[in-house]
Amino acid sequence: MNLQLLEIYPLKSNLSPTTPRPPSTSEFIYTAIAIEDRGEHYYWAKGASVRITKTEFDQIRANPKLFYFSTAFNLHGRINRALREQNSCAGGDKSNEGNFQLSSSYEVLKKTRLLLNTFAEIRRSTSTGLIYYFAYGHLLGDLSGAIDRVRYRFLTRPELYRLTNGYIFHKKTGRLVAKLTKIVNGFDLFELETLGFKVDHGCSEDGNFFYATKKSGNYLFSLRSRPDSKYVLARIDTLDGKKIGNHVVDQPSALSWFSEYIN
Incomplete structure (x- = not known):
């Protein structure tokens, strides 16, 4: 050891x-x-x-x-x-779902990826055998940690609920159910994933950063976050490696610029 x-x-x-x-x-x-x-x-x-x-x-x-x-x-x-x-x-802290206690020892019965680094799980306590629901990642407090079955359904049933700009709506009634948040280093990660960008993260001498890329037509669009800043480095290249340009802007301005090149 x-x-x-x-x-x-x-x-x-x-x-x-x-x-x-x-x-x-x-x-x-x-x-x-x-x-x-x-x-x-x-x-x-x-x-x-x-x-x-x-x-x-x-x-x-x-x-x-x-x-x-x-x-x-x-x-x-x-x-x-x-x-x-x-x-x-x-x-003896209880969840909204029923009469059980959370345990640090559990097995995951089902794991659903919701968004980037964001998951919902059905867990079973190995000490009591009771089942509970758990969510973690880029979620607001009332959707993070131990949750009830209703919230679990909100997160994992896309046929019933839709996600729009970080909000969860009931598809049939249009009722607002809850809000997700994914604002990180100047990035609205949810919006980027919705628009088809691949989002990942890395590190440099200046600290950790997020970056996002998307190919469309003959162009490669990329965004890189700047630590402790609301601005991002936006860049457009052709697929054969020719640089079109780059700007340090906020995300809405970057996406507006990209839209001029996206078919």
Whole structure:
């Protein structure tokens, strides 16, 4: 077994000042442990542990600083969710669906991809055998975490509900059901996916960023977010590699520019 103690704390203010980070409070300053045991990897902090990948294990050891989209920040959120599930189990917290307690030990019976990095699951507690519904990713609070069956149906039944600009409407009645949010680094990710862009993320010396690409006709359209900014770098190239132009604009302006070239 390989253990490494890690001191977790927010990125210091004098480093990469444009990169957003949490405040330097006790909630975000603590000791964690990265664990490797017989080919499996785990992360422990605040009394809870989660399984992680080999890549996450290497990244958190190399850089335990907290800033948005860092490995430390992502694991901070997973630890908090694990703690909430443990507290729910210990305290008898109920969901809207029925008489059960959330458990940090469960199996996934069904997993549905809703949007980029956004999923809804049917889970079964391995300790009680009871079934509950869970959603996570780019969702508003009332649709994230433990949810009832009605909300689960809203998210996973496209034949009954439609998503328009981040809002969920009932197809037959037109009634507004709920709102999703996916505003990240100046990107409305939902709108981009709706328009057929492929969205992904990467990292650079300036921090993490999102980028989106779409091919249409003889053109390749691309957008790249700028850390801690509402603006994006928009670019158009021909498929044979000729650059048409690029601009630093907001997303609506970029899409308006793209529309001049899209058939």
